[in-house]
Amino acid sequence: MxxxxxxxxxxxxxxxxxxxxxxxxxxxxxxxxxxxxxxxxxxxxxxxxxxxxxxxxxxxxxxxxxxxxxxxxxxxxxxxxxxxxxxxxxxxxxxxxxxxxxxxxxxxxxxxxxxxxxxxxxxxxxxxxxxxxxxxxxxxxxxxxxxxxxxxxxxxxxxxxxxxxxxxxxxxxxxxxxxxxxxxxxxxKGRLGMHLTVRGRAGHAAKGGAKASAILELAHKIIALEGLNDGREITLNVGQITGGIGPNTVPELATAALDARFLTPDGQLRLEQNLARIAAKESVGGTSTTLSVQSGRPAxxxxxxxxxxxxxxxxxxxxxxxxxxxxxxxxxxxxxxxxxxxxxxxxxxxxxxxxxxxxxxxxxxxxxxxxxxxxxxxxxxxxxxxxxx
CATH class of the missing domain: 3.40.630.10 (Zn peptidases)
Structure with a gap:
């Protein structure tokens, strides 16, 4: 009734x-x-x-x-x-x-x-x-x-x-x-929308030897970033990348747009700590990285x-x-x-x-x-x- x-x-x-x-x-x-x-x-x-x-x-x-x-x-x-x-x-x-x-x-x-x-x-x-x-x-x-x-x-x-x-x-x-x-x-889940910027040194691709390639450094970081996915608490996606001016030039600049989700405030803290660690690590000599948060919502x-x-x-x-x-x-x-x-x-x-x-x-x-x-x-x-x- x-x-x-x-x-x-x-x-x-x-x-x-x-x-x-x-x-x-x-x-x-x-x-x-x-x-x-x-x-x-x-x-x-x-x-x-x-x-x-x-x-x-x-x-x-x-x-x-x-x-x-x-x-x-x-x-x-x-x-x-x-x-x-x-x-x-x-x-x-x-x-x-x-x-x-x-x-x-x-x-x-x-x-x-x-x-x-x-x-x-x-x-x-x-x-x-x-x-x-x-x-x-x-x-x-x-x-x-x-x-x-x-x-x-x-x-x-x-x-x-x-x-x-x-x-x-x-x-x-x-x-x-x-x-x-x-x-x-x-x-x-909460969300962080972020932008990763890698800077290297431009040069001629034909000269060989060690090169401070922003794209190469970004490639290392993308693999590390995607490794933060744990199946439940944290999901992260590298959804857009840009970099370089042509195939015969060592790229001086490369960028990536990231989307990360987390279930809890503790998950957010752990995510932010790992992001800072990945951004700080230099795999390719002569490069530097900055990570900026564009938008976000708490869990x-x-x-x-x-x-x-x-x-x-x-x-x-x-x-x-x-x-x-x-x-x-x-x-x-x-x-x-x-x-x-x-x-x-x-x-x-x-x-x-x-x-x-x-x-x-x-x-x-x-x-x-x-x-x-x-x-x-x-x-x-x-x-x-x-x-x-």
């Missing part, structure tokens, strides 16, 4: 499936690559309009170098009460000149840029809030909604804002796409607080008639920053789908409103637990 509140939420959402899909199409068809400020600013206008129709306070935050961002709040949140923070991003990985722009659907799936990552997640959050508002359940709950425009490039502008709004919150819910098995995310361990949120959400899923597995995900999100504050966070609450960051990206249509119902019931359950605890 479905409890009365759950039934009321489902009764609100069920006849609005088409409406939710139409909103998803509207958002997907706005080209909003992370560097496309005009497109992101149009997204911000539409998102603020939607939130303004649900919450008593919704505003656009202007940014000069990045797309504008949006913040919405219930009245208790606007008064400064700490409660639940909902986070979703409006940008996609697809640049302004992409040919992948169309939204399409069949009986089971929707396709389009950002449909899974993560405009579908935004629609889930909005319809969860719509249902709670309609039932009068938001009047006492402090809820803050943050929609940023730079997540796919590491959230350089929005990170301080997200951390400021999330600090001291009871909980945070993040709307990256759900797992293929209907999973939600209780843990994520999001499967903490007690995160798993407690999952337990609350899983209970709501059971009341709605299904199970809700947890997932440890290698990819990063803004949930990593929030976890770094010590705030319990549950991620992957967006619709179920796959193949994000490709032109085959999709979601399962039925999961859009199903996840909205899960989110709505989880918000109320988190608040009720906090009030009774």
């Amino acid at each position: 479905i409890p009365a509140m759950h039934d009321a939420i489902l009764s609100y959402l069920e006849p609005r499936r088409r409406e939710a899909l139409d909103l998803l199409q509207r958002l997907v068809e706005i080209q909003s690559g992370s560097r496309n400020k005009p497109g992101l600013d149009r997204m911000a206008v539409d998102v603020a309009e939607v939130l303004g129709g649900i919450l008593p306070e919704a505003r656009i935050l202007p940014f000069t170098e990045h797309g504008n961002m949006v913040q919405g709040m219930t009245l208790p949140a606007a008064r400064g009460e700490k409660g639940i923070v909902l986070v979703g991003h409006m940008d996609t990985v697809f640049p302004a000149d992409t040919s992948f722009t169309a939204f399409r659907e069949d009986e089971e799936r929707c396709f389009g840029p950002g449909v899974y990552d993560m405009k579908g997640g935004l629609v889930v959050a909005f319809y969860a809030l719509k249902a709670l508002s309609q039932l009068g359940l938001l009047e006492e709950i402090p809820v803050t909604v943050l929609c940023n425009s730079d997540e796919e490039i590491g959230s350089p502008a929005s990170r301080p804002w997200i951390e400021e709004q999330a600090k001291g919150a009871l909980a945070a819910l993040v709307f990256e796409g759900g797992g293929a098995n209907n999973d939600v995310v209780t843990g994520r 999001m361990p499967q903490s007690e607080g995160n798993r407690r949120l999952w337990s609350i959400a899983r209970e709501q899923a059971h009341l709605l008639g299904y199970d809700l597995p947890e997932e440890l995900r290698s990819g990063v999100s803004d949930a990593n920053f929030i976890a770094g504050l010590g705030v319990p966070v549950l991620d992957g609450l967006g619709p179920v789908g796959d193949l994000d960051h490709s032109d085959l990206e999709f979601i399962l249509k039925d999961s859009l409103c199903a996840r909205a119902a899960l989110t709505a019931t989880t918000i109320t359950a988190i608040w009720n637990h906090a009030q009774s605890g």
Whole structure:
């Protein structure tokens, strides 16, 4: 027997499936690559309009170098009460000149840029809030909604804002796409994006003898770097290399772009120590190496607080008639920053789908409103637990 509140939420959402899909199409068809400020600013206008129709306070935050961002709040949140923070991003990985722009659907799936990552997640959050508002359940709950425009490039502008709004919150819910098995995310690896620069001495390749080749030194370092992969705690990839000016010249400069992931703060420390050791070791005489960090997110361990949120959400899923597995995900999100504050966070609450960051990206249509119902019931359950605890 479905409890009365759950039934009321489902009764609100069920006849609005088409409406939710139409909103998803509207958002997907706005080209909003992370560097496309005009497109992101149009997204911000539409998102603020939607939130303004649900919450008593919704505003656009202007940014000069990045797309504008949006913040919405219930009245208790606007008064400064700490409660639940909902986070979703409006940008996609697809640049302004992409040919992948169309939204399409069949009986089971929707396709389009950002449909899974993560405009579908935004629609889930909005319809969860719509249902709670309609039932009068938001009047006492402090809820803050943050929609940023730079997540796919590491959230350089929005990170301080997200951390400021999330600090001291009871909980945070993040709307990256759900797992293929209907999973939600209780843990994520951390990430470091780095640049390795090797300098040697230029010379004529025909002269032979000892040569301070930057490329040769980089080759030694690539082998050492790839050797840091341990199968679980640390994964590292050398994804791009450049160097030299021609086959008959000893290369003076060589560079590599690195991506490293780690499960825990201890793993991060061990990774950083090994990176420093590899960068300092000189295998080819006359060369020197520098390692610089371009971007990063801390690890999001499967903490007690995160798993407690999952337990609350899983209970709501059971009341709605299904199970809700947890997932440890290698990819990063803004949930990593929030976890770094010590705030319990549950991620992957967006619709179920796959193949994000490709032109085959999709979601399962039925999961859009199903996840909205899960989110709505989880918000109320988190608040009720906090009030009774």
